[in-house]
Amino acid sequence: xxxxxxxxxxxxxxxxxxxxxxxxxxxxxxxxxxxxxxxxxxxxxxxxxxxxxxxxxxxxxxxxxxxxxxxxxxxxxxxxxxxxxxxxxxxxxxxxxxxxxxxxxxxxxxxxxxxxxxxxxxxxxxxxxxxxxxxxxxxxxxxxxxxxxxxxxxxxxxxxxxxxxxxxxxxxxxxxxxxxxxxxxxxxxxxxxxxxxxxxxxxxxxxxxxxxxxxxxx
Amino acid sequence: xxxxxxxxxxxxxxxxxxxxxxxxxxxxxxxxxxxxxxxxxxxxxxxxxxxxxxxxxxxxxxxxxxxxxxxxxxxxxxxxxxxxxxxxxxxxxxxxxxxxxxxxxxxxxxxxxxxxxxxxxxxxxxxxxxxxxxxxxxxxxxxxxxxxxxxxxxxxxxxxxxxxxxxxxxxxxxxxxxxxxxxxxxxxxxxxxxxxxxxxxxxxxxxxxxxxxxxxxxxxxxxxxxxxxxxxxxxxxxxxxxxxxxxxxx
Numbered sequence: 087x088x089x090x091x092x093x094x095x096x097x098x099x100x101x102x103x104x105x106x107x108x109x110x111x112x113x114x115x116x117x118x119x120x121x122x123x124x125x126x127x128x129x130x131x132x133x134x135x136x137x138x139x140x141x142x143x144x145x146x147x148x149x150x151x152x153x154x155x156x157x158x159x160x161x162x163x164x165x166x167x168x169x170x171x172x173x174x175x176x177x178x179x180x181x182x183x184x185x186x187x188x189x190x191x192x193x194x195x196x197x198x199x200x201x202x203x204x205x206x207x208x209x210x211x212x213x214x215x216x217x218x219x220x221x222x223x224x225x226x227x228x229x230x231x232x233x234x235x236x237x238x239x240x241x242x243x244x245x246x247x248x249x250x251x252x253x254x255x256x257x258x259x260x261x262x263x264x265x266x267x268x269x270x271x272x273x274x275x276x277x278x279x280x281x282x283x284x285x286x287x288x289x290x291x292x293x294x295x296x297x298x299x300x301x302x303x304x
Numbered sequence: 305x306x307x308x309x310x311x312x313x314x315x316x317x318x319x320x321x322x323x324x325x326x327x328x329x330x331x332x333x334x335x336x337x338x339x340x341x342x343x344x345x346x347x348x349x350x351x352x353x354x355x356x357x358x359x360x361x362x363x364x365x366x367x368x369x370x371x372x373x374x375x376x377x378x379x380x381x382x383x384x385x386x387x388x389x390x391x392x393x394x395x396x397x398x399x400x401x402x403x404x405x406x407x408x409x410x411x412x413x414x415x416x417x418x419x420x421x422x423x424x425x426x427x428x429x430x431x432x433x434x435x436x437x438x439x440x441x442x443x444x445x446x447x448x449x450x451x452x453x454x455x456x457x458x459x460x461x462x463x464x465x466x467x468x469x470x471x472x473x474x475x476x477x478x479x480x481x482x483x484x485x486x487x488x489x490x491x492x493x494x495x496x497x498x499x500x501x502x503x504x505x506x507x508x509x510x511x512x513x514x515x516x517x518x519x520x521x522x523x524x525x526x527x528x529x530x531x532x533x534x535x536x537x538x539x540x541x542x543x544x545x546x547x548x549x550x551x552x553x554x
Binding site: 188191192195199222228230231232234254255257261263264265282285289 | 330421426427428429498501502505506507508509512513515516517518520521522523524525529
């Protein structure tokens with residue numbers, strides 16, 4: 087190996103190291119979804135606390151592994167539709183916070199139900215210049231139809247962020263949109279915030295009582 | 305049971321005709337007034353009878369029995385799925401499900417064991433409503449049927465055909481058939497316990513939540529999930545939500 091080659095290797099290594107941070111931020115959207123999904127699945131399948139529905143542990147997993155990659159503000163803005171612009175910045179913030187809390191409760195409940203499922207990743211059909219893409223996956227489970235699970239992501243300076251999610255053919259944003267609109271129509275944006283807050287309080291009460299994220303089967 | 309079902313659907317359509325002028329402003333749900341009433345009714349039936357039965361079934365029966373029951377009725381259902389796959393021109397899926405039924409019926413003791421899934425033959429689910437959709441029939445407005453739950457005008461019209469294609473409904477004697485229908489209903493409800501508990505948490509307005517999720521899901525089923533990235537994230541119809549969020553982005 088000649089000296090030039092050696093030097094260029096060293097240079098490449100240094101460069102790679104220096105840009106590792108930047109490279110991570112530019113992780114491709116499908117690679118991101120795959121990494122996050124696999125990390126969550128791995129924890130859900132091995133962690134006894136997660137499997138038993140331990141709320142603190144599950145929230146910790148969600149906060150660490152999923153939250154950094156979700157743009158809740160955009161998600162909330164889309165669900166609120168045209169009413170978003172009528173909301174004050176303070177209302178927008180409170181609405182986003184309450185909606186995020188609600189989604190966290192539901193999502194956490196779902197994580198504790200992961201058992202012997204595995205995830206199938208579909209090839210990404212997108213142009214490299216796209217700033218919005220959909221990543222399609224499927225949850226394969228024994229003795230049942232696969233569950234379709236897709237994510238809509240947007241390219242931001244801080245990397246790709248999820249802002250909508252599709253379960254079994256239904257988009258989360260669109261599914262909530264009707265509820266948001268009718269609640270705002272009835273009692274305004276503050277009314278919607280209050281409804282969400284009440285719901286979250288009730289869910290928090292359930293969690294505090296049972297220590298578990300999943301709703302008790304009544 | 306079949307006659308009962310037919311009577312219910314018929315009376316439902318009559319009721320709907322009566323309520324046709326009432327209702328909300330959602331273009332997909334002109335029958336909202338009627339639908340909300342039916343939703344409440346179904347919810348009560350579920351809370352009082354079906355969910356407790358399904359919960360007891362889920363909690364007290366050994367899980368291998370539950371799996372066996374689900375497999376047995378699932379195998380019978382696979383036959384009708386196969387017919388619909390052929391009607392939709394999905395020859396490959398049709399052949400796959402033909403193999404499933406053959407393997408499970410012969411080697412799986414009449415369908416109690418789902419050996420085909422273990423062997424990698426993926427289960428599918430198709431009904432006549434999806435077939436009509438594939439043939440280009442639009443879904444029509446949203447309808448909540450008494451006892452049968454969320455549907456559309458197209459899917460309601462397809463329901464009698466699905467009953468016709470349900471092999472279990474030809475079982476004799478009649479009391480065995482009816483017992484089987486009850487067990488099948490409870491088993492299917494039990495399989496949904498996790499999901500319905502999740503739904504109770506997720507939705508603060510369950511009626512509109514279920515309506516939107518159901519309509520989107522049916523549409524996606526008709527297209528077998530192929531058009532999933534073609535849909536706008538906002539559902540739309542009321543302004544340009546994208547523009548509203550642009551200002552948020554740094």
